[in-house]
Amino acid sequence: MHLLEMAKTAWNAFITMESADPLTQPAGLELLAKVRTYLRLSNQVWAVIGPEGDDGGPLAEIRVLERLLSEQGSQ
Numbered sequence: 001m002h003l004l005e006m007a008k009t010a011w012n013a014f015i016t017m018e019s020a021d022p023l024t025q026p027a028g029l030e031l032l033a034k035v036r037t038y039l040r041l042s043n044q045v046w047a048v049i050g051p052e053g054d055d056g057g058p059l060a061e062i063r064v065l066e067r068l069l070s071e072q073g074s075q
Contacts, residue, residue, distance in 0.1 A: 003045065004058055007038035007065060023072075032072070039065055 014022055014031040022028030043062050046052075051059055 001058060003038050003042035004061060007035050007042055008061070010034040010038060011065060011068065032069070035065070035069060039069070 010031050014028060014035065017025065017028055017031075019025045019028060022031070039062060042058075043066075046058050046062060051057060
C-alpha cells in the first residue's frame with residue numbers, strides 16, 4: 001500500500017510542477033521515473049495479494065494511474 005501512496009504522491013508532485021511543460025525539466029522526468037518505479041513495484045505486490053476492500057480498491061487505483069501515465073507519455 002505504501003508503494004502505491006508513494007506513486008500517487010510523486011504523480012501529484014509532477015502534475016503540480018510550476019513549469020509550463022514538466023516533461024522538459026530534469027525534475028519532471030525524474031518524478032515520472034519514480035512514479036513508474038513505485039507503480040510497477042506496487043502492481044507486483046498487489047498482483048500477489050489480489051483485490052482488497054471495496055470496488056475501486058488499490059488495483060483500480062493502479063489502473064487509473066497507469067492510464068494517466070500512458071496519456072502523459074502520448075503527449
